Every structure is written in C-alpha cells, then in structure tokens.
Amino acid sequence: MNSLINKVAVAIFALAAFVPAFGADWQATVGAQDENKGRQVVAFLPNELWIHAGDSVQWNVKADEIHTITFLTVGQIRPPFAVGCPGFSFGAAIFDASSCVTTPPMVSGQSFTVAFPSVGNFKLVCLVHPDMTGVVHVLDTTVALPHDQAFYNKQAASRAAELLADLAQLQGHHHASSANGVVVGAGKTLANGGGHETISLMRFVKPELVIHAGATVEWTNDEPSMPHTITFGTEPQDPFPPSDNVSVDADGALHATIASTSDSVHSGFIVSAPQDEIGLPQTPLGPTRFRVTFTNPGVYPYICAIHDDLGMKGEIIVLP
Ligand SMILES: [Cu+2]
Numbered sequence: 026m027n028s029l030i031n032k033v034a035v036a037i038f039a040l041a042a043f044v045p046a047f048g049a050d051w052q053a054t055v056g057a058q059d060e061n062k063g064r065q066v067v068a069f070l071p072n073e074l075w076i077h078a079g080d081s082v083q084w085n086v087k088a089d090e091i092h093t094i095t096f097l098t099v100g101q102i103r104p105p106f107a108v109g110c111p112g113f114s115f116g117a118a119i120f121d122a123s124s125c126v127t128t129p130p131m132v133s134g135q136s137f138t139v140a141f142p143s144v145g146n147f148k149l150v151c152l153v154h155p156d157m158t159g160v161v162h163v164l165d166t167t168v169a170l171p172h173d174q175a176f177y178n179k180q181a182a183s184r185a186a187e188l189l190a191d192l193a194q195l196q197g198h199h200h201a202s203s204a205n206g207v208v209v210g211a212g213k214t215l216a217n218g219g220g221h222e223t224i225s226l227m228r229f230v231k232p233e234l235v236i237h238a239g240a241t242v243e244w245t246n247d248e249p250s251m252p253h254t255i256t257f258g259t260e261p262q263d264p265f266p267p268s269d270n271v272s273v274d275a276d277g278a279l280h281a282t283i284a285s286t287s288d289s290v291h292s293g294f295i296v297s298a299p300q301d302e303i304g305l306p307q308t309p310l311g312p313t314r315f316r317v318t319f320t321n322p323g324v325y326p327y328i329c330a331i332h333d334d335l336g337m338k339g340e341i342i343v344l345p
Contacts, residue, residue: 048079048140052174055131055151056088057185062335064196065090065225066188067251069149070181072159073219077166081117081140087185089335090227091130093152094137096120106130106152120147127152149220155299156250158220184222188215192224199230205242207231207339209255209295209329212248225251227332229339237344241318243278244295252296253337255315256330258289264330267293278314286323291330319343 051074057066065088074082084094093106099122104111110125117138118126122145128137130153141147141163149159164170192212199211208230214223225248234242244255254264261268268291271281281290298311319325322345329337 048077048081050138051076051080051082051177053082053084053177054181054185055084055086055092055094056090056133057189058088058090058133059189059193062089063226063228063337064189064192065227065335066185066192066222067092067151067154067157067225068184068188068222069151069157069159069219070184071177071219072149072217072222073162074160074177075162075164075170075172076141077168077170078142078144078163079140079166080163081138082161083136083138085136086131086133089132090225090332091132091153092157093128093130093150094139095125095127095150095152096122096139096147097125097127097150098122101125103150104152109152122147154223154250156214156221156223160219188222188224192226195224196226196228196230199226199247201231201243201245203243205234205236205240207234207242207244209244209246209253210248210251212251214249223250227329227335227337229329229337232339233342234339235342235344236319238320238322239318240343241280241316242341244292244315246295246297246313248296250296250299252294252331254295254330255292255317255327256290257283257317257325257327258287260328260330261291264291265294267291274316276314277310277312278316279312280316280318282318282320283325284320286325290317294331317341 054070109127113129119140120126121143144163144165147161151157195211199208201208210226212225271279274280292315295315296311297313298308301307322343325341327339
C-alpha cells in the first residue's frame with residue numbers, strides 16, 4: 026500500500042516537474058449600474074492591475090450597457106466593436122502583444138479570462154466606449170507585486186459606489202435651458218493612473234413633456250462621449266445615420282417634423298465629436314442637438330434606440 030502511494034507520488038512529482046507552473050488567477054469587474062440600470066459606470070474596476078507573467082485575469086461584466094474586453098496591438102487602428110480584431114474570442118484567450126484579442130459586446134453575467142505569458146504593460150480598452158481604458162502591468166515572476174486580490178476587490182467596490190453616487194449628484198444638476206428642451210443623458214469622464222472612466226446617465230432628464238401643436242422640442246446631449254438617439258416609430262436597422270426625413274438647421278442641429286402619431290423619425294447618433302489629437306486630422310463637429318416640430322395633437326412616445334433596453338424612453342404630449 027505504502028509503496029503504491031509512493032509510486033503515485035513519484036509519478037505526480039515527475040509530471041509536475043514538466044508542466045509549467047500555473048500562474049495566479051486574478052479577478053476584475055467591468056462596469057457597474059444602479060438597480061434600474063439608468064446610472065451606468067462605464068469603466069474597468071479596477072482599471073489598473075499588476076500581475077506576474079503566466080498569471081491570468083478574469084473580467085466579470087456587472088452592467089447591462091454593452092462592453093468589450095479588448096487588447097489591441099501597438100499602433101493598430103481602432104476597429105468598430107461589431108468588427109472586432111477582426112473576429113472575437115469567447116471565454117478565454119492568451120495575449121502576448123503579438124496579436125489582438127477582443128470579446129464581442131458583453132453584458133451582465135458574462136466573463137472573459139485572458140492569460141498573459143509575457144512581461145509588458147498592456148492597454149486595456151472597450152471598443153464600445155472610447156473613454157473606458159485600463160492597463161495590465163505584467164511583471165517578471167521575481168518581482169514583488171504591490172497589491173493582492175483583496176485590495177482590488179475593495180478598490181473595485183468602493184470606486185463603483187463612489188462613481189454611482191457622483192452620477193446621482195450630477196443628475197440633479199442637469200436642466201434644459203428652455204421650456205421645450207429635453208436634456209439627453211448626463212455624464213462625465215474621469216481619469217486616474219490606470220486610464221479613463223466614464224459615468225453616464227441613460228435617461229432623458231425630462232422624460233415627459235407637454236407642449237402645444239406647432240411647437241418645437243429640442244433635445245441636447247450633455248455627455249462627453251456617449252451617443253444617444255431620439256427615435257419615434259419604427260426603430261431603424263442601423264442606428265448610426267438619421268432617417269431620410271431629418272434635415273439640418275443653419276446652426277448644425279438636426280430637425281424633423283412630425284405630423285402624425287404613426288410617423289417614424291430617427292435622429293441618428295446625437296453626440297459631440299471626439300477630442301482632436303496632435304498629428305491626426307481634426308474631427309468634424311458631431312450633432313449634439315435634435316429638434317422636432319409637432320404639428321398635430323397626440324401622444325408621441327419615443328426611445329433611445331441604443332439604450333431603450335436600459336429604460337431610456339420618453340413621451341411628448343402635444344395639446345391643441
Ligand atoms: Cu441612449
């Protein structure tokens with residue numbers, strides 16, 4: 026009996042000697058939200074990790090706003106999130122900086138694990154949100170790591186709570202500048218040593234508005250980089266461009282007229298242009314305002330075609 030145990034032990038020891046040591050498995054989270062999903066933390070939590078070569082990190086998505094977990098190669102042109110690297114990894118991948126790794130857009134409950142076999146400092150991005158970045162520092166196994174998993178858990182939880190509270194306060198300070206104005210979203214982008222974090226209110230700040238026939242409602246997106254749409258009637262296949270019945274006012278705002286509750290009007294993406302970067306062509310102005318003139322009485326429900334799943338809906342009540 027003893028000799029059998031010894032033989033098994035020797036066999037296990039021999040096997041172990043030839044299998045490379047498994048690294049540590051780290052845990053991190055992606056996004057956070059309040060219970061009704063209107064307040065979204067668009068960030069990696071934490072967004073900076075120090076690990077050893079051979080370790081892996083599992084990212085767990087905690088929000089219903091979509092996010093990707095993406096490592097591009099240095100100098101790679103940022104692809105659309107629907108295209109990916111091109112292509113996607115599912116469940117797990119290895120990133121050693123030689124080729125791109127990305128998930129498809131993911132929501133709450135999904136997770137993704139990346140193993141890092143080689144040392145380096147790797148930028149972590151979300152292909153959906155430009156102001157959501159992080160970094161993974163992969164150090165040689167002989168170097169001591171500054172933090173343990175308990176530190177990161179605490180940091181992620183406290184940062185999520187802090188940012189959600191920050192957004193709740195911000196929400197209370199956004200008011201339209203005119204009676205017939207609707208503020209679309211509220212948010213801000215913050216930064217720390219790991220990268221950028223964004224908080225975003227996925228709501229029309231005055232979701233119900235009563236006007237008289239002939240009046241024009243103006244929606245304004247107050248967010249730094251989060252697009253929204255104002256969509257009446259049939260939702261288009263492609264949410265990016267405005268519908269054909271939308272024109273451009275002299276000041277660049279988009280404008281449509283709705284005559285009947287059966288009319289379909291879609292603003293396309295309403296969002297300010299990304300910041301210019303030295304060495305790159307200047308980006309054109311983005312449409313930040315959308316106007317609709319209502320010619321007839323009725324009740325006109327509308328949605329943000331991107332964030333209606335998070336509850337981003339409104340209604341214009343037009344009196345005679
Ligand atoms: Cu939206």
